[in-house]
Amino acid sequence: MENLIRTIKPMKKLINGMATVLTVLLAGLAGCATEPTDLSGNSIIPKPVSITPAGESFALTAKSDIFIMPGSPEELTSIGNYLAGKLNPSTGLGLEVITDGRKPGKGDILLAIGTGDEELGEEGYELNITGKVLTVTANKPAGIFRGIQTVRQLLPPEVEAGTVGEGPWTIPTGTIRDFPLYGHRGVMLDVARHFFGPEDVMRYMDQLAKYKMNVLHLHLSDDQGWRIEIKSWPNLTVHGGKTEVGGGEGGFYTQEEYTQMVKYAAERYITIIPEIDMPGHTNAALSSYPELNTGGKAPELYTGIKVGFSTLDTRSETTYKFVDDVIREIAALTPGKYIHIGGDESHVTKPDDYVYFINRAQDIVESHGKSVTGWDEIAHATLKPGTVVQYWARAENAVMGLNQGAKVLMSPAKYAYLDMKYDTASIFGLNWAAYIEVDDAYNWDPATLVPEIKKENIVGIEAPLWTETVSTFKEAEYLIYPRLPGYAEIGWTPAEMRSWDEYRVRLASHGKRMELMDIGFYRSPLIEWEPAVE
Ligand code: IFG
Numbered sequence: 001m002e003n004l005i006r007t008i009k010p011m012k013k014l015i016n017g018m019a020t021v022l023t024v025l026l027a028g029l030a031g032c033a034t035e036p037t038d039l040s041g042n043s044i045i046p047k048p049v050s051i052t053p054a055g056e057s058f059a060l061t062a063k064s065d066i067f068i069m070p071g072s073p074e075e076l077t078s079i080g081n082y083l084a085g086k087l088n089p090s091t092g093l094g095l096e097v098i099t100d101g102r103k104p105g106k107g108d109i110l111l112a113i114g115t116g117d118e119e120l121g122e123e124g125y126e127l128n129i130t131g132k133v134l135t136v137t138a139n140k141p142a143g144i145f146r147g148i149q150t151v152r153q154l155l156p157p158e159v160e161a162g163t164v165g166e167g168p169w170t171i172p173t174g175t176i177r178d179f180p181l182y183g184h185r186g187v188m189l190d191v192a193r194h195f196f197g198p199e200d201v202m203r204y205m206d207q208l209a210k211y212k213m214n215v216l217h218l219h220l221s222d223d224q225g226w227r228i229e230i231k232s233w234p235n236l237t238v239h240g241g242k243t244e245v246g247g248g249e250g251g252f253y254t255q256e257e258y259t260q261m262v263k264y265a266a267e268r269y270i271t272i273i274p275e276i277d278m279p280g281h282t283n284a285a286l287s288s289y290p291e292l293n294t295g296g297k298a299p300e301l302y303t304g305i306k307v308g309f310s311t312l313d314t315r316s317e318t319t320y321k322f323v324d325d326v327i328r329e330i331a332a333l334t335p336g337k338y339i340h341i342g343g344d345e346s347h348v349t350k351p352d353d354y355v356y357f358i359n360r361a362q363d364i365v366e367s368h369g370k371s372v373t374g375w376d377e378i379a380h381a382t383l384k385p386g387t388v389v390q391y392w393a394r395a396e397n398a399v400m401g402l403n404q405g406a407k408v409l410m411s412p413a414k415y416a417y418l419d420m421k422y423d424t425a426s427i428f429g430l431n432w433a434a435y436i437e438v439d440d441a442y443n444w445d446p447a448t449l450v451p452e453i454k455k456e457n458i459v460g461i462e463a464p465l466w467t468e469t470v471s472t473f474k475e476a477e478y479l480i481y482p483r484l485p486g487y488a489e490i491g492w493t494p495a496e497m498r499s500w501d502e503y504r505v506r507l508a509s510h511g512k513r514m515e516l517m518d519i520g521f522y523r524s525p526l527i528e529w530e531p532a533v534e
Contacts, residue, residue: 035059039129039174043506044153045485046212046492048178056131060087060107060155060169065096067104068111075141076111078267083109083148087155092164109151110135111144123214123269124179127151129171142269143179146212150176153210157509160516182446184409184460185491186215186273187418187484189476192222192284193305193467194244195251200473202264204480207519209268211488216265217273217340217462220253223283223302223310227252228274232325233289240284240301245468247303258333266335273373274330277342278323279312279349279357286310291318305468308347314357324364331368338388339365344375355381362387373409376401388459392417393433395450402457410446410453411462416487418465418479422522428469429479438524442486442503445495463487474520481514481521482507504528 035057042051066080080097087095095109104110114137120126125138125147136147151171158165189196189204205216220228226240229252241252253261258274265272283302290298294313312319331339341361346354358381362372366384373388376397382404383389389401390409398408410416413433420436421429434440447455463484470476485507489498504527511529514521523529 035168035170036172039154039172039176041172042154043509044150045503045506045510046180046489047497047503047506048150048176049494049497050175050177052175054130054173054175056173058107058129058131058134058171058173060091060093060095060109060167060171062093063105064093064107064109065098065104066109066111067102068097068099070099070101072099072111072113073141076113076144079141079145079148080111082145082267083111083151086148086152087159087169090159090161090163090165091155091167091169093169104133104135106132108133111148112137113141113144114139120177120179122183123212124177125150126178127176129154129173129175131173134171142214145209145269146180147178149210149212150178153513157512157516160513162516180212180492181494182458182460182491184215184462185213185488186217186460186462187213187480187487188217188219188275188411188462188464190219190222190419190465190467191227192219192225192244192277194246194248194471195225195227195241196467196473196476197251198253198257198261200476201261203473205261205265205268205270207484207517208270210517211485212492213484213488214269215271215273215460215462217275217464219275219277219464219466221276221284221342222281223307224304225250225252226284226288228258228330229254230326230329231255232329233322235288236285236326238288240288243301243303244471245303245305246471248471255329255333262333262335271336272334273336273338273340274334275340275342276326276330277344278361279314279319279354280308280310280344280346281342282312283310285322286312289322292316292322308345311346311349311353312357314349314353319357320360320364323361324367327361327364327370328368331365331370334370337371338373339368339370340390341365341372341374341378343378344392346377351380379404379406390462391450391453392464395453398450399452402453407459408453408457409459409462410449411464412444412449415441415444415449416461416463418463418483419467419469422524426522427478428475430466430469436483438482438486438507438526439500439504441483442490442498443500444490446490447495461487461491477520478522481519482510482524482527485510 039053068076084095125143128135138144154171226236237252244250371386379397379401383406387406389406391398392411421431
């Protein structure tokens with residue numbers, strides 16, 4: 001008997017082994033590589049709120065199209081065309097947007113506005129993926145736009161390539177219900193220290209869209225440069241836009257270019273918040289107009305990186321005429337609710353003069369139909385209802401603001417400043433606040449960082465990139481990535497669903513996507529990046 005068992009067992013192993021080989025061979029012969037069928041195995045960033053796998057596979061094919069039902073908002077057609085524009089170059093499937101009432105069939109995508117699914121709010125969406133049709137539903141077009149970013153991330157990384165790959169373009173079936181934790185999920189780009197043209201800004205907006213971020217705060221003026229055309233004060237750009245840190249040629253946006261960027265942002269459901277930093281950080285303006293200076297003498301343009309040495313003359317009516325003209329012209333070009341008045345590091349403005357100025361600047365912003373946001377020092381003034389205080393350095397300022405009824409935008413320099421070096425070896429960036437490695441950038445919760453600042457006081461998160469040390473967008477991308485996806489997740493995904501150990505695995509698979517999007521990211525040693533694409 002013993003011998004018999006000893007003979008049968010190896011035989012069984014051999015037969016099992018042969019059966020496995022046969023299965024793989026047959027699958028291979030059938031030309032269908034093992035399709036992904038486990039929706040929970042995705043690496044979506046930001047992590048969706050809920051995922052229910054269904055265990056099958058949906059495939060885009062040459063017969064696939066994007067369907068929009070008659071009576072849908074016009075915006076859905078533009079979103080459909082945006083999605084086709086993202087998928088066709090890499091899949092070669094020639095997806096078209098169908099709005100003539102035909103019904104979607106096998107392999108088609110349907111974009112549809114649903115009826116009041118409260119929980120989804122303004123930007124939430126639901127993905128229903130069956131073996132037949134992939135349906136994106138939402139209360140608003142913005143939610144559809146956020147949902148199609150998830151569709152992009154469910155497809156293989158090659159979908160981000162600029163050239164046609166062979167696929168297959170398959171997605172596991174199931175349901176994803178998803179909506180953001182905070183309404184303000186943004187970045188700030190300092191275009192004053194070094195100037196970045198409209199193409200760079202629009203490239204950044206395309207990247208933000210992929211991670212469902214919805215605010216771009218443009219730091220348009222500082223000591224080193226004035227970057228937005230003001231028709232009533234033309235010398236601000238003619239003279240004040242002439243240079244930048246290091247003495248380079250600087251630059252500025254015409255009002256037409258600014259309007260184009262605002263439109264490009266709106267198509268991606270991104271709001272632009274323009275900042276005119278005052279009363280400090282104003283050397284470029286002061287250098288442009290002698291009458292803005294106490295004593296009437298204009299300083300030279302400045303190309304260094306010191307801060308806190310300039311101030312508007314807070315007791316001169318010329319200053320308030322200037323501020324009114326600037327805010328009027330920018331407000332007229334800005335559909336968003338907020339204008340940022342800066343207010344940081346006014347080290348040579350007397351405290352009473354500072355408070356007096358901020359109070360008057362708030363009145364001016366409100367007189368042009370906008371609400372005020374500013375760096376946390378503005379909390380020393382009397383804040384208007386609806387004001388947002390941007391916490392960057394002193395938590396006590398932010399707390400002073402919320403005690404006046406303001407909301408807080410979380411941009412703590414120690415965690416969220418994209419211009420901080422990763423470590424001492426970083427080739428760009430500063431380190432005055434902290435070294436911020438990828439895990440430091442992810443491992444914090446805005447709602448518990450400062451005990452007095454509760455979730456209900458917080459409008460959201462914003463990651464500023466100050467550009468003293470970077471002069472091209474390629475250099476900027478080294479600082480922005482791979483930390484940005486983590487900020488996107490902090491702004492979108494409930495804190496209790498976030499953990500570094502789980503996130504870092506998802507982030508690793510985004511390395512290939514960033515490469516295919518030609519993003520020159522810092523290959524942090526904390527992440528097990530997949531091998532670089534040859
Ligand atoms: N602080 C200054 C910025 C910039 C930054 C560089 C704020 C609000 C240091 N103000 O951050 O202008 O110089 O990290």
